[in-house]
Amino acid sequence: MRHKPTYLIVLLCFFLSMSFANSQSDKQKELEAKRQKYQNELKQINALLFSDRKKEKSLVSLVEDLSYKVSVRQNLIKVTNDQANLLTREINANQNEISSLRDQLKELKESYAAMVVKSYKSKSEQSRVMFLLSSDNFKQAYKRLQYIKQYANYQKEQGELIKSKTLRLQDLNTDLLRQKKDKDKLVQDNKLVKKQLEIELKEQEELMVSIRKNLNSYASQAKKKQQEIDKIDREIDRLIREAIAASNKKAGNTSTSSNTFVLTPEAKALARNFESNKGKLPWPVEKGVVKVKYGTQPSPIDRNISIKSNGVRIATEKNAVVRAVFKGTVLAVISQKNGNPAILIQHGNYITVYKNLSKLYVEKGDVVETKQQIGEVSTSREGETMLWFSLYDSNKPINPAIWVYKM
Structure with a gap:
């Protein structure tokens, strides 16, 4: 019709x-x-x-x-x-x-x-x-x-x-x-x-x-703080390179230019498991906000000064307990003469770093589980409690916000 x-x-x-x-x-x-x-x-x-x-x-x-x-x-x-x-x-x-x-x-x-x-x-x-x-x-x-x-x-x-x-x-x-x-x-x-x-x-x-009124003084403080950050980042890089060299030597590879770990079958499985949890890893502290993001960004004090961050800086509550974001082995513990300790945990070819701690609950060689308590965050004299959290793929820093759930 x-x-x-x-x-x-x-x-x-x-x-x-x-x-x-x-x-x-x-x-x-x-x-x-x-x-x-x-x-x-x-x-x-x-x-x-x-x-x-x-x-x-x-x-x-x-x-x-x-x-x-x-x-x-x-x-x-x-x-x-x-x-x-x-x-x-x-x-x-x-x-x-x-x-x-x-x-x-x-x-x-x-x-x-x-x-x-x-x-x-x-x-x-x-x-x-x-x-x-x-x-x-x-x-x-x-x-x-x-x-x-x-x-x-x-x-x-x-x-x-x-x-x-x-x-x-x-x-x-x-x-x-x-x-x-x-x-x-x-x-x-x-x-x-x-x-x-x-x-x-x-x-x-x-x-x-x-x-x-006293910008030069504050700019000088900011530069000094960045130098201290660069110093500990160089130490982390050195420790990771040594661990990579040791894994190569153990596997019979004498090359000194390798930038990747030679992994056992178990370590490869752990790395795959870590990768499958991309975007789902738990926060390293129960409560926190990311005050400084990953990457290079201008300082809010002086736009001519750059803040370089190999990870994220998480503001948290006083005496906050730090948790491992995934199971792995404590690769190293860094103790600084004029700074706070840091912990490196290896997950196959991935490494998570937890900086600015006041207390340590683990030591080198310990096997840890996901969300296991590994230490406490340090609180500065000004009352600021800040965890510096980084993530590396072998010796290359990567953005942890992409890996941690809703960061």
Whole structure:
């Protein structure tokens, strides 16, 4: 019948609109997950870095903490704006679809009403029988019978279509009310976050004014700190190279230029197991936030000074216990004359490093299990408790944030 293509087109449009709505919903869920992540991170920052205002932190530490907090809050504002903008697009799309559905429903109801009137006028069984009997031949009678059936089915389909569109319209109106409510809440939440950001930026600027008065001194301190970091990184590199050379020598390989471990079958299996847990490794401390990320980044004190980090620096609570992120063997324990100890744990050709410890629970050669306690994090005189955590593939440092769960 002539009406069939129209019916199919309407259904196709309906399913396309539903598919679009589902993709929008998935995007909203993704943005909401990010928003929750930043909100939780801010709670952790407040708990671990700003819980005790009585302690006199150095200006440098305060600026670093505030810079980190500001960056997270800016990310929160951005993702909330993205959510609000997406909701605006969804609201507009729903309003357009509601308007279109109302027009379609009006047209369908008018068409359906006309069909009902027509059917009523020719409703009597006698008129149908006469319509069939007046056929010129059997073939024409059969076609007329088929037409009567098709017309009845079409009436039923139109009735079902009106019903489904009415339900869709009700759902859209409900969604529209919810979306407007959600958007209003997001806008209000963002106003509060922006207000807090303004306070923090003002506080940050006041601290920077104090620092700029004696910038050379603070820059010198930052360079000295980086030199100490480079020194322990060189020591870690030396220990790993020695371990690689020892594994090669044991395997009968006399080459001194090898940068990879020669592994036993058991060590290879351990390395494969470690690799299969990429992105799922536990945090080396129960509570923590990554204050300094992996890689080279400008100092918040002086943008001309670069901070080079072979791992991540995790701010945690006082007396925090350090845990091995995977089973392995303690490769080495570094004890520094003017610094805090560090532990290296080997997992096949992978090595995890835990720096800035105050207490050690293991020693070289110990076999450890996943989440086994290996020591405690040191707390500085300014009250800052920071674990420096690194990950190496043989002697090459790699980003641990990719390997640790939701880091």
